[in-house]
Amino acid sequence: MFRKLRNKFLLLNMVTISVMLLIAFACIYVIMYQNVSRDIGMDLHREAEFARKPAGNLGPFKPGHGPKSEPGGNDQQPMARSVSFSVVTDSEGTVQSVASRFDLAEQIYRAVAAKALASGKQEGKFKLEDTHWAFEVQKLSDRYVLSFLDITSQQDFLANLVYAFLLVASIMLILIYFISRYFANRSIEPVQVAFDKQKQFIADASHELKTPLAVIQTNVDVLLAHADDTIANQSKWLTFIQSESERMSKLTNDLLYLAQIDQAEAAVLFLPFDVSEAVEQVVLTMEAIIFESRIQLSYEIEPGLIARGSQEPFKQVVMILLDNAVKYTNANGSMDIVLKKRHHSIQLTVTNTGEGISESHLERIFDRFYRTDASRSRSQGGYGLGLAIAKAIVEQHKGNIYAKSTEGKQTTFIVELPLSA
Structure with a gap:
């Protein structure tokens, strides 16, 4: 019985702690995800603003050249924390020009532009090979301006956050299990001792009452067997009955007194x-x-x-x-x-x-x-x-x-x- 009680206590404790850890992690993850998403959105917005500037930012793709790489380049371009660029396509999706500070292969620009346009969304995320990209699409009269941001590091950060939580949660749950088991045993031990004492108390009380009851029953049987005899001749058996009745009365009074002390200490x-x-x-x-x-x-x-x-x-x-x-x-x-x-x-x-x-x-x-x-x-x-x-x-x-x-x-x-x- 007490083992089942301990196991129920452990199960309830582990479920409660697991739910609390899950809620805590979910809150942390949602906050971090929102912060990362906000930063990605701001970077994409800056990239899109830069791409919309007419001062020579858009032009045919020339590897190794760009506003940041040339000494006399546009110093108004934002400092990016990861790879970012903008691509201009015609209405058919053909790349017309690129605004980029990084030296990337031309097929990358074409592949990401095709992937973004194929999604049919104005903004979103996708994975191309081993790289995660976030994009924003602006439709002009006869062309599309697409801004891209490499978010692989941000996605890795969120994934590592999940892995770290799973690792820490597993270690914590193992530790909590053994700690909870220890305290469960410590908590149940007094209850078990009290229960055992109560069982022993009931057994002892029953045993003590059994003896005088047996004596009384025996003496009553003797009296009934000599029903025609006088009370004076049977006084010995009556004395035994009276003696055992007094012993039972004292025992029951003591038991009631102990029960009153246990139940009404505050009174x-x-x-x-x-x-x-x-x-x-x-x-x-x-x-x-x-x-x-x-x-x-x-x-x-x-x-x-x-x-x-x-x-x-x-x-x-x-x-x-x-x-x-x-x-x-x-x-x-x-x-x-x-x-x-x-x-x-x-x-x-x-x-x-x-x-x-x-x-x-x-x-x-x-x-x-x-x-x-x-x-x-x-x-x-x-x-x-x-x-x-x-x-x-x-x-x-x-x-x-x-x-x-x-x-x-x-x-x-x-x-x-x-x-x-």
Whole structure:
């Protein structure tokens, strides 16, 4: 699916760029063509004006002679940028005289005159052998005055312009293809990762719901099999059903909460709240549970630390971290909670002794449904959503959460929030 998406993106990108290059070249070519055509027209017009002057410009063709070649020639003749000349023919097309500054063979004058008259146009272009000519025909009473200009260099320039464009466009399209392919892969990669995570999330959620549903279904079958028995005798099965229903309720509530965080981040009203007070309230709430678990607790809370956000969700983050620490602290272990100002942020650290987390698991512990020890987590009622919820809330508050661990010794979770002014 993603390969097809990438290929469609590449195809669309290449077609768009190709069309833009084609339009850009077409504009450049049209501008250059118009400029060249205008220059050709001006040169032909000057040649025709020169041919119409009566001061000896027209006469029998004499190779090597002309107004420009003779020392005392007509200095009013224009300086041509390429070969140009005028030919006068009678009404039958026979060459009568030539005005030229170049020494050309007589058959050339006859051939170009015949070609121009045969076209039946007053002006135009044609190719004779390897030379391109532009011409202009003026019909007088009993003769034709034809002006010619060699435009081979101009035609070669336009042709070379096309070849240069094709070469540059081919190189550019090859480069653009590989660059577009690179960025297409980079652009699609996060989408693919998110899609894979979504698929995994759905699979994990289905798996987690499947287990309590199976337990409930089994216990219901047992109850139906003893329909004549009293409720008191069947209370054990009802207790199992109630327990699994509560687990399912907690799971669905957590899933809905995560969905709400993902879909409605902008709807959260951020106000200044006292982080120190929030952490202290959660610690006092959990203090009895911590001591009952025979865990040594120490905490240091710097007062008056203010952040922007919502206090209740942040208290949920602290509750998740403390509950997680209680579950994974070893017997007669210790917990250390520190809240302090660090540079321009507020830092909360929750450290507990225990087995620790291996380096391979540290990068994934905040993924939804991810558990380093699946069997132990299930036995303790966990679904692997707590740290994912904590991360979502912290990121919603423009903060950061991460973990450090030493295997066989301790684990530390660090939460950093921007300090409110």
